[in-house]
Amino acid sequence: xxxxxxxxxxxxxxxxxxxxxxxxxxxxxxxxxxxxxxxxxxxxxxxxxxxxxxxxxxxxxxxxxxxxxxxxxxxxxxxxxxxxxxxxxxxxxxxxxxxxxxxxxxxxxxxxxxxxxxxxxxxxxxxxxxxxxxxxxxxxxxxxxxxxxxxxxxxxxxxxxxxxxxxxxxxxxxxxxxxxxxxxxxxxxxxxxxxxxxxxxxxxxxxxxxxxxxxxxx
Numbered sequence: 001x002x003x004x005x006x007x008x009x010x011x012x013x014x015x016x017x018x019x020x021x022x023x024x025x026x027x028x029x030x031x032x033x034x035x036x037x038x039x040x041x042x043x044x045x046x047x048x049x050x051x052x053x054x055x056x057x058x059x060x061x062x063x064x065x066x067x068x069x070x071x072x073x074x075x076x077x078x079x080x081x082x083x084x085x086x087x088x089x090x091x092x093x094x095x096x097x098x099x100x101x102x103x104x105x106x107x108x109x110x111x112x113x114x115x116x117x118x119x120x121x122x123x124x125x126x127x128x129x130x131x132x133x134x135x136x137x138x139x140x141x142x143x144x145x146x147x148x149x150x151x152x153x154x155x156x157x158x159x160x161x162x163x164x165x166x167x168x169x170x171x172x173x174x175x176x177x178x179x180x181x182x183x184x185x186x187x188x189x190x191x192x193x194x195x196x197x198x199x200x201x202x203x204x205x206x207x208x209x210x211x212x213x214x215x216x217x218x
């Protein structure tokens with residue numbers, strides 16, 4: 001019985017040690033020197049307090065702050081993320097009534113609509129003239145929950161907009177209303193444009209956060 005009791009004592013001590021980790025202490029030791037007096041591209045502490053806990057963890061584990069996170073234990077990363085961030089609100093609520101994605105029609109697929117990568121949209125495809133630009137008005141806006149910056153260029157196929165975020169979420173949105181058709185969580189931040197495969201038998205969206213990831217379209 002002695003070995004069992006000793007094991008229980010050790011496990012209890014380990015649990016107490018994990019609970020004793022202070023997220024504030026980890027922040028002061030590892031993060032404060034940059035985020036308390038931030039440079040131009042470093043978010044201040046106040047901005048971090050608006051970011052979702054899961055996003056901060058992702059940055060420490062696989063993102064821009066991996067060099068700092070690699071020096072921390074799992075418990076320390078969790079502690080500092082919970083000290084800084086806000087709780088995740090859960091799944092999105094602004095889903096479309098019809099969540100079918102029809103992969104048909106032109107638009108802007110990937111970096112450019114042309115294989116020459118000139119990033120030029122013809123008038124007939126854009127449905128917009130030079131004179132009409134000044135008459136444009138905001139129709140809807142989409143917020144990237146928990147993100148403070150977004151690099152990903154949207155791809156437009158028919159009435160669908162595919163766009164990624166720094167937190168690794170890839171969204172399929174209705175172009176007319178902005179409602180969400182589906183959402184995919186990648187393993188790392190998505191900085192690139194998405195490329196949608198148009199053949200009906202393939203039906204995937206690919207994007208390189210670290211490596212190309214196929215996303216089946218429902």
